[in-house]
Amino acid sequence: MSSSSAKSTKMGVVGLTIIVAVNMMGSGIIMLPASLAKVGTISLLSWLVTALGSMALAYSFAQCGFFVSRSGGMSAYAEEAHGKSSFFMASYTYYLSLAIANVAIAITAIGYLSPFVPWLSAAPVNTCIGVIALLWLTAIANFRGARITGRISGVTVWGVIIPVATLAFFGWFWFDPHLFASAWNVQHKPFGEAISSSIALTLWAFLGMESACANSDAVENPKKNVPIAVMAGTGIAAVIYILSTAAMQGIVPNHELANSSAPFGLAFSMLFSPALGSLVSLLAVVACTGSLLGWQFTIAQVSKAAADHGMFAKVFSAVNSKDAPVKGMVIVTVAQTLISLMTISPSLNQQFNTLVNLAVFTNVVPYILSLTALSAIMKKHGVAQATYVRNMIIVMVALIYSLYGIYASGTDAVFWGAIVMLAGYILYGLRADRFPSPVTDAGDRRRPLSDMP
Template structure:
């Protein structure tokens, strides 16, 4: 991509949000939510509302600071390099773990189509790694190529959504008692609702996606806020219409053990072969999400390198404007995470990784909400009543999600965040060394 070129417009940014939010989560998470019974619906409702508050926060931040380098710039402007560094480190970790989770989900549905893959678990992590590297190659072709793939995949993934809604309506019309007959008999509880909501939150991650490649967005002060709100509303609507159906129509025990819940749904209520076609459509949806997150992984890594956090060579771009070394690093890390989950089943591995991703993403949402108050105090941001409520609820929702994720995911998230400390100290030491040598760094590093 030539200097000054900004290939991402409103439709590509909206497709980036919708495509990244509606990935494998909507198809895999019913298995993770099945044990929570009616708590799953309460958790979903809280999660959707919380994500709409977060979307409003990031839309207003983007409108107020169009020249900043996405969420890193917003956090740095509000709290300085130190907090911005920790926040974006955690978010960076969440992206490449998310890519590993997406690849695992895709393999789960591929196994439903390919008996040899289903019969040989040793091939499954290798298949996931191969998928990761295919999209690294796509992203190396530049943001425009990734954006075009995202537009096509976002349109294609709506087809299976429509089929799922039609199936649910057909079953309801034939036997209204079919609904709610299969929910796990679990009483309402704060812990259950919080845990279910945190699992569901993985599927809603991505409200900030349009702001991440801000330097490649056309008219960012106008495009990013519009795409953020439109994309989040569209994704939330689809989730409400689709994700409840397998929870209501499949026995909780069967659903919890399924690596491909919607395939099981169609095979039970339609015919034995219909699930195969749905599996193919689900794979397309997951591939589209992986395409978008792979591109963003490269952009976030390159942005952190440009600010002196990561080695400078990670910001180097090829002739298509793609950060080559950043994308290669993402491929290596995501592949390693897939290998580490080799001992778990596909469903267990996916659910575990979603919890870790959620834990690593929460600092960005918490700091983003807090940044509104800090920037409004400085006069950078005009704070109205609606924005104040959104910022406050974003912070409350983030803390609620931390509560719901459980000890294992929380400590995994904290451990991954702690790994940022040596990187932070190394970046500061390098800056001090350059300053002592009398050289001027090309980009600001953490203090």
């Protein structure tokens, strides 16, 4: 095969950009309008801050992925500068963030399903049962491997994208600027506090951007096209997120939006008809279920990869005849069941927000571990000074935003997240003997315990 024909089989920058945007615009957005309504339309400014920070993060991950091609993703990036323990901590916190995020996705699905099955919202325990049942259903569906569920997820995600994009571009025909302005700062918080209170929520919608550069080998001119596609795809997602939520805040009265368990369904009911609103809600349930199918398998793969590196227990590496890590799926679904029970709340929105804040904290930890390694990575590869300076400026923007995201996630999330991190170091210490010891001084010779004074 000629080089030109080989090149034609690879993906161009436009195709990669579309994939990046579609992958990010999953189920994370469809519950947010209700949560943001509790803050007010001032949350529009939070979207702008998050869009800038997310593009800096996306570009930084693209650079890490270009220089570090070995398996491990963020964990491998972190190890380049911080050593083996950071590989474990990045894998461990990312694993936990996905486990928590999947519970939030399940809550979103149950919220959109509850108008059709009122029993689900009749009491907090009913909602919790529905969430747990959906988590187990999607986990068990993955026992036969990822091929079918991967295809399902690729189709069902459009059940979210189409309504959100439709509202983003056509909802403005019904936009009422007075309604939007009247809900500017409904809690009357100071300006900075009001913006910070919704930063974690808006960052939630962009979680997963780190996976956008995973397949650079299948892209034409990856050094140029991967950063462009990641930035452009993140930018497209940001525009649609901002336009759709802002339009909805000028269509639906704030008190109705804040109390809704299916905000996009409510908006379409008001704009067109209750029947169309119900259809949008059903599409959202299907999309969330498809998203869970993919993410439940992904999280098991994350733990399997860590186990293959010796970081997690061997049980996570076990696969069945369909190459599905069933034991890992069962373990994480048991953990998700406990998370669902621990965060049960009279308000579905309150439970969703609690989980989102904790998911953001645990997800930002591997962000910081991996992005702080980019300086060492670039020096190892001898990049030009101009490239080094440019990338480090963008990395600093990404890191400042990441720290802001942790601050904005709130004291409860930081408190529990800190406990989770400390527990992670305890777990690593119990496994550290499996890895090579650090280099010691020449005169330092290890002695058996019997020789110790």
